[in-house]
Amino acid sequence: MxxxxxxxxxxxxxxxxxxxxxxxxxxxxxxxxxxxxxxxxxxxxxxxxxxxxxxxxxxxxxxxxxxxxxxxxxxxxxxxxxxxxxxxxxxxxxxxxxxxxxxxxxxxxxxxxxxxxxxxxxxxxxxxxxxxxxxxxxxxxxAPRPLVAYLAGDSTVCDQPAAPYTGWGQMITTAVRPGAAIANYGDSGESSGSYLSNSALFPALLAKVRTNDPVFIQLGHNDKQTSASAYRNNLTTMITRVRAKGGIPVLVTPPVRRLFDGNRLTATALHVNGVGVNLPAEMRSVGAAQGVPLIDLTARSKTLIESLGPSASAQLFLRSSVDGVTDNTHFSQYGATRIGDLLLQSIREQNLPLATYLR
Known part of the structure; x- marks a missing residue:
């Protein structure tokens, strides 16, 4: 306002x-x-x-x-x-x-x-x-009774305490009108299994969820050795428990890493893990089976990163010349803003619960 x-x-x-x-x-x-x-x-x-x-x-x-x-x-x-x-x-x-x-x-x-x-x-x-x-x-x-949008994620989502590392959850807050708040429960290094079992993470988040609060679930970066069945079970458990509290689960496929083979991203960049599981594809399948809204941040970020190419896309991540570190997984403030914009665009397009509170 x-x-x-x-x-x-x-x-x-x-x-x-x-x-x-x-x-x-x-x-x-x-x-x-x-x-x-x-x-x-x-x-x-x-x-x-x-x-x-x-x-x-x-x-x-x-x-x-x-x-x-x-x-x-x-x-x-x-x-x-x-x-x-x-x-x-x-x-x-x-x-x-x-x-x-x-x-x-x-x-x-x-x-x-x-x-x-x-x-x-x-x-x-x-x-x-x-x-x-x-x-x-x-x-x-x-605040009398705001809508609270919860974020369940990893280091690409979380409130990073120190620059230059920045999670997209720290940037989408500029787009949210009064009457709704972002509660970022993202945490560095978490897989779907560790996030589900750590009492400070999913259980703590779940305890606060109220009717119609959306819970955005983006996990996959650290599921490097997770089997397809375990990944699907972890996501399904979170969905079931959020729904039991009256919340609205929303699956978010993980944004890509900046790993190129020529002008195209590699399978690793697209989150095909070390045991051959295509994690975004598994999440899409779970979303369809459970009737859960899904934001395909993998596909959207792939389009963005490949359109920029190997050189220009570096500004979305961390560069030694600018940030003192080279990191093709974690975002700069600019990159987190661009990725967050992709998520917000999907929320508007699908008219998800947070949509009416976006500026």
């Missing part, structure tokens, strides 16, 4: 936002009275980036921010928790402001559920970065 505010409206919004923040922080420590008049909202400090912290328990929260409004032009992007992008770099003219709203999932640990890369800070963390970040108001309140 975006609205342009005049100077008086900005003053009213700023005052109201500070009051909401003070209410949200009641009982978490003394807040000085002069916080209402200082340049940054209560709970925020720094300049580039500006960091804000709110001591709220795990759950879903509606967050509204006002950016700009300073004497100079601004260029601001907003990240939450473990590098989830909510607002791409956005320009504001000198003396102008804009307001944006989101629904944010807060959990602990805030990044990968098994704590890989660290547990982060309890509560809600916001970070305003960019060439000239500006924030004039922040309000935080519990």
């Amino acid at each position: 975006r609205t342009t505010l005049n100077r008086d409206e900005r003053g009213v919004r700023r005052g109201a936002a500070v009051l909401l923040i003070l209410a949200a922080l009641a009982g978490t420590g003394a807040v000085r009275a002069e916080a209402a008049t200082r340049a940054l909202p209560a709970g925020c400090s720094g300049a580039a980036p500006i960091r804000c912290h709110y001591a709220v328990p795990p759950g879903e929260y509606d967050v509204t921010v006002s950016i700009g409004g300073a004497a100079s032009a601004g260029r601001t992007e907003m990240w939450v928790e473990a590098r989830r992008l909510m607002l791409p770099a956005t320009s504001t003219a000198a003396g102008a402001g804009a307001s944006y709203s989101f629904t944010v999932d807060v959990r602990q640990p805030e990044g990968q559920p098994t704590g890989q890369g660290g547990n982060g800070n309890p509560g809600l963390d916001l970070r305003f970065a960019g060439a000239a970040p500006q924030v004039s108001a922040v309000s935080v309140s519990p």
Whole structure:
């Protein structure tokens, strides 16, 4: 949601936002009275980036921010928790402001559920970065009953704690309107079997699923020695258990690796594993047999990567010259954004539960 505010409206919004923040922080420590008049909202400090912290328990929260409004032009992007992008770099003219709203999932640990890369800070963390970040108001309140879209996946999906590694689940958050939140339970190194059995992963996710919440399941990168029957059984078990909770399972075939033979991707890139199992084909078969919606991210990413070719496609992955590491499986921020866009396109085309909440 975006609205342009005049100077008086900005003053009213700023005052109201500070009051909401003070209410949200009641009982978490003394807040000085002069916080209402200082340049940054209560709970925020720094300049580039500006960091804000709110001591709220795990759950879903509606967050509204006002950016700009300073004497100079601004260029601001907003990240939450473990590098989830909510607002791409956005320009504001000198003396102008804009307001944006989101629904944010807060959990602990805030990044990968098994704590890989660290547990982060309890509560809600916001970070305003960019060439000239500006924030004039922040309000935080519990979301009454949002749709929560759960992501069950591996390192190509998860909230990667440190750049340059980026999961597509960290980038699709920019497209989601308030009233829906992305709960990313992706975790590095997980196969379909390990994800299903680890109490911090599928069982933890399943415990939170409510009626009509979609659960997007993308596993396969690490099923390198998994048999066809085991892979199918693992996926079917997840589908059955999500449905038993009233959730809506959605299968997502894994995006390709960047491994070329000439101008075409290899069988390994297309997830034919070490024991000859074509994992995307098995997932398609399970989806058809179970009547489950399926997003064919393998096919869509294959088309994208092969259209770019061996050279240009490198920018979607990690390059030694830019990132300090060469990695043809994991995405750069740009690559995660492009792959996430393919997923969002499929959600819209199939009118999946999250579709009505996409910008």
